[in-house]
Amino acid sequence: MQATAEREGTNGAEPGRRLARVVDRGGFGLHPASMVSTDAAEWAMVGTQAGARLLVVPAAARANLLADFDGERGEHGGAAFLMGPLTARNTAALRRHLPWLEPRPLPAGTSAGFGDRLGLATPGHARALRAAGGHITPVFAQQSIREMTRAARSPQAVVDDATWGSFDAGWRDGQGADADHLKTAADITACAAAGFTMFTVDPGDHVDRQADSAAPDVLRAAWDALPWNELEDSPASMRARLADRAFDVEGQRVSLDERALVKAAVKYGRAVAHVTAMFRHLTALKGGQPFDFEVSVDETDTPTSHAEHVFVVSELRRLGVRWASLAPRFVGRFEKGVDYVGDLAAFDADFRVHAAIARAFGPYKISLHSGSDKFSIYEIAARHTRGLIHLKTAGTSYLEALRAAALVSPALFRSIYAFARERYDEDRASYHVSATAADAPAADSVADAGLPQLLEDFHARQILHVTFGSVLTARAADGRLRFANALRALLQASPEVYEECLERHFVRHLRSFARP
Numbered sequence: 481m482q483a484t485a486e487r488e489g490t491n492g493a494e495p496g497r498r499l500a501r502v503v504d505r506g507g508f509g510l511h512p513a514s515m516v517s518t519d520a521a522e523w524a525m526v527g528t529q530a531g532a533r534l535l536v537v538p539a540a541a542r543a544n545l546l547a548d549f550d551g552e553r554g555e556h557g558g559a560a561f562l563m564g565p566l567t568a569r570n571t572a573a574l575r576r577h578l579p580w581l582e583p584r585p586l587p588a589g590t591s592a593g594f595g596d597r598l599g600l601a602t603p604g605h606a607r608a609l610r611a612a613g614g615h616i617t618p619v620f621a622q623q624s625i626r627e628m629t630r631a632a633r634s635p636q637a638v639v640d641d642a643t644w645g646s647f648d649a650g651w652r653d654g655q656g657a658d659a660d661h662l663k664t665a666a667d668i669t670a671c672a673a674a675g676f677t678m679f680t681v682d683p684g685d686h687v688d689r690q691a692d693s694a695a696p697d698v699l700r701a702a703w704d705a706l707p708w709n710e711l712e713d714s715p716a717s718m719r720a721r722l723a724d725r726a727f728d729v730e731g732q733r734v735s736l737d738e739r740a741l742v743k744a745a746v747k748y749g750r751a752v753a754h755v756t757a758m759f760r761h762l763t764a765l766k767g768g769q770p771f772d773f774e775v776s777v778d779e780t781d782t783p784t785s786h787a788e789h790v791f792v793v794s795e796l797r798r799l800g801v802r803w804a805s806l807a808p809r810f811v812g813r814f815e816k817g818v819d820y821v822g823d824l825a826a827f828d829a830d831f832r833v834h835a836a837i838a839r840a841f842g843p844y845k846i847s848l849h850s851g852s853d854k855f856s857i858y859e860i861a862a863r864h865t866r867g868l869i870h871l872k873t874a875g876t877s878y879l880e881a882l883r884a885a886a887l888v889s890p891a892l893f894r895s896i897y898a899f900a901r902e903r904y905d906e907d908r909a910s911y912h913v914s915a916t917a918a919d920a921p922a923a924d925s926v927a928d929a930g931l932p933q934l935l936e937d938f939h940a941r942q943i944l945h946v947t948f949g950s951v952l953t954a955r956a957a958d959g960r961l962r963f964a965n966a967l968r969a970l971l972q973a974s975p976e977v978y979e980e981c982l983e984r985h986f987v988r989h990l991r992s993f994a995r996p
């Protein structure tokens with residue numbers, strides 16, 4: 481008896497056989513892609529009246545592992561099993577038993593981050609990755625502190641939702657988890673505790689926005705007032721080290737004359753000091769465990785020049801900071817949810833040198849933020865980075881959720897859109913967007929069949945993109961969430977529609993980067 485059970489569990493001669501018997505008897509809806517056998521147990525996600533559940537059927541000799549999980553226990557044909565809810569404790573235990581679900585630092589090659597504001601997009605993202613082919617390591621859990629606040633999600637919920645999505649999709653090819661646009665040490669501490677492995681530090685508040693247009697005497701005073709102590713430096717030694725230097729970057733000259741140095745230092749010096757402090761905080765916190773560190777200055781007003789890029793990375797290096805990826809602010813406009821706005825030849829010329837600097841001073845990846853829907857620049861970015869790139873998308877999966885809603889429940893989508901259009905002027909404040917509510921069609925002027933097409937309208941798209949927080953947290957007079965629960969319920973009831981929307985949309989993003 482014992483020997484038979486042990487053989488099933490260990491050799492997997494018929495993987496999932498005991499689990500299939502339990503599913504049959506219980507009348508549960510098996511999610512077939514999730515089913516996996518290990519030496520210890522058979523595992524799967526199943527649908528029940530009460531929602532999705534984890535089903536664990538341990539090998540006979542390993543029944544004690546069920547103590548790691550909360551849920552209802554049962555027995556069928558001598559096999560013990562457990563049906564557990566998707567709680568934080570069960571998620572943590574699942575990651576321990578199925579270690580490929582654990583986020584890890586990324587390998588050196590191409591990677592892609594998929595923001596998921598609703599926590600239900602991972603299976604669709606996994607489908608898109610499989611369909612695109614190539615070697616792209618995903619970051620399924622990725623959310624900025626701003627988005628977590630707006631969508632009322634905790635760092636742990638972001639990581640855990642991606643764990644369940646990966647399990648559900650049978651994704652076993654590794655993944656990272658990116659705590660995005662972190663501004664404070666407290667942000668880092670909270671996200672490290674939740675199991676994030678990639679930490680994107682945004683020193684944008686410390687970038688001097690006036691430096692590009694300041695008069696020489698203003699620049700000089702700002703240079704004198706830099707935090708030289710924190711930079712562990714002095715004006716004289718920085719000048720001796722960097723002024724009037726020309727860096728040869730793969731045959732391209734990037735020069736820092738005295739004026740360019742002062743401007744770069746004034747613009748980014750405080751940001752360098754801030755990033756250094758954040759890196760040291762994280763390093764101490766992780767106590768020798770590896771992590772990915774990203775530096776992002778993409779959300780600043782003016783482009784990062786090549787000389788400024790060189791200044792930032794040579795100073796970070798001097799201060800002992802080690803990073804896996806860096807997001808400069810490129811030329812042109814990277815508006816939310818729409819294609820690149822700008823001159824493609826100018827982007828090509830600018831980006832090419834940033835990619836060369838990343839090889840010469842690293843190598844590290846160039847990170848392409850606000851990277852969703854920038855279809856016209858993907859080929860340029862893939863070519864110049866030669867695979868050393870991280871593509872980061874944030875809100876476009878939420879827009880695909882809305883597309884699924886428009887297809888399945890026009891009434892729900894129409895009410896969300898009407899609400900978003902009213903909220904837009906207030907909500908747009910912290911985003912790079914140029915849509916106007918007046919230019920977006922009114923909600924009641926579009927027939928049901930035309931609603932999905934609003935996702936192709938520049939104005940409607942940006943309006944829906946930046947109002948997600950208001951939509952997901954809006955409450956009716958009786959205190960109940962106005963849209964969030966209905967939207968989640970719709971996506972959970974029609975996973976196929978949502979996954980198809982995501983797959984179609986993301987394959988268009990990934991295929992340029994999917995090198996064999």
Ligand SMILES: [Zn+2]
Pocket residue numbers: 661776778779849850
């Ligand atoms: Zn960004």
